[in-house]
Amino acid sequence: MATSNGLRVDMIIRTLFIALLAGIAFPSTCLAQTAREQARSDFAPYGSMMGTQFRHMKLWFAGKLGNWKLAAYELDQIERDLAAAALPSGAPAQESLVKRTQELRETVNARDWTRFADAYGALTNECNGCHRATGHGFITVQIPTSSPFSDQAFEDQVAEGRSLARRICGECHGLPDRSTATVARRFGAPGLEDVVRRPSFSEDSVRGLLTSNHRRLGPDQTMPNPRLTNYEIDEIVAYFRELRSGANR
Ligand code: HEC
Ligand code: HEC
Numbered sequence: 001m002a003t004s005n006g007l008r009v010d011m012i013i014r015t016l017f018i019a020l021l022a023g024i025a026f027p028s029t030c031l032a033q034t035a036r037e038q039a040r041s042d043f044a045p046y047g048s049m050m051g052t053q054f055r056h057m058k059l060w061f062a063g064k065l066g067n068w069k070l071a072a073y074e075l076d077q078i079e080r081d082l083a084a085a086a087l088p089s090g091a092p093a094q095e096s097l098v099k100r101t102q103e104l105r106e107t108v109n110a111r112d113w114t115r116f117a118d119a120y121g122a123l124t125n126e127c128n129g130c131h132r133a134t135g136h137g138f139i140t141v142q143i144p145t146s147s148p149f150s151d152q153a154f155e156d157q158v159a160e161g162r163s164l165a166r167r168i169c170g171e172c173h174g175l176p177d178r179s180t181a182t183v184a185r186r187f188g189a190p191g192l193e194d195v196v197r198r199p200s201f202s203e204d205s206v207r208g209l210l211t212s213n214h215r216r217l218g219p220d221q222t223m224p225n226p227r228l229t230n231y232e233i234d235e236i237v238a239y240f241r242e243l244r245s246g247a248n249r
Pocket of ligand 1: 049053088092123127130136
């Protein structure tokens with residue numbers, strides 16, 4: 001009897017174990033599916049408005065900090081979101097919305113901050129116009145005052161690095177995109193394009209060079225410690241990375 005009892009217990013444990021596994025595998029996928037459907041219906045009737053809200057904010061900071069590639073990207077996403085969604089009932093015709101995004105696009109292409117700010121305001125009014133027309137007049141969007149996305153830098157890291165390098169390093173080093181490249185070379189400093197082609201070049205070595213406290217370097221001992229902040233170093237390293245990929249092409 002002990003054996004058969006042992007078997008029964010064994011079977012019960014095994015059944016429980018299988019049930020447990022199944023419990024983990026199946027209902028959770030079902031739950032995930034319901035959650036997804038729930039999320040979808042939360043955003044109804046007009047696509048993912050929270051997504052649009054995020055992009056609307058990011059678009060502003062991209063434009064404000066002159067990261068026009070990012071601005072164009074966010075605008076693409078807004079246009080895509082708004083075009084993909086079914087029009088809620090009562091919504092004004094899409095034409096004026098399309099017109100507003102097109103006007104904004106032109107200012108992004110022209111990299112024109114002043115006109116961008118105006119066109120952004122006009123788009124924002126258009127957002128609110130539809131909210132009012134569809135019985136959601138209590139939802140008002142506005143120009144954001146500060147970015148809630150503390151994990152995203154809205155500057156273009158490479159562009160910032162290039163302008164830093166032009167300003168600080170360009171005192172001595174020639175930059176490839178600088179018309180005065182030949183004039184700029186001082187103290188026998190190599191052009192930055194030559195620097196990135198050196199076999200000894202690595203991002204770590206530049207980082208080390210820019211973070212260390214040495215004041216002098218090289219045979220002429222003329223490279224001062226530029227005393228950059230960490231994020232400025234990241235920007236210069238990003239610029240060097242781009243220079244290098246250009247140099248290797
Ligand atoms: C064609 C109509 C229409 C346009 C255009 C529109 N919205 Fe909306 N928006 C709605 C409707 C309808 C709701 C309420 C239902 C929903 O959330 O989908 C809404 C909701 C919202 C919400 C509230 C989301 C929440 O759950 O808290 C925000 C924020 C928002 N919209 C931002 C924007 C922004 C930013 C723009 C412009 C870039 C915009 N909307 C353009 C129709 C529109
Ligand atoms: C006052 C002039 C001066 C300034 C400003 C300056 N450098 Fe230099 N740098 C030099 C000289 C001279 C050398 C050449 C030393 C040598 O050949 O070893 C050099 C060499 C270098 C090297 C090559 C090191 C190696 O191991 O080959 C790098 C990388 C470099 N500089 C980066 C920078 C960066 C980045 C900046 C701006 C943040 C900068 N430099 C600003 C004068 C300068």
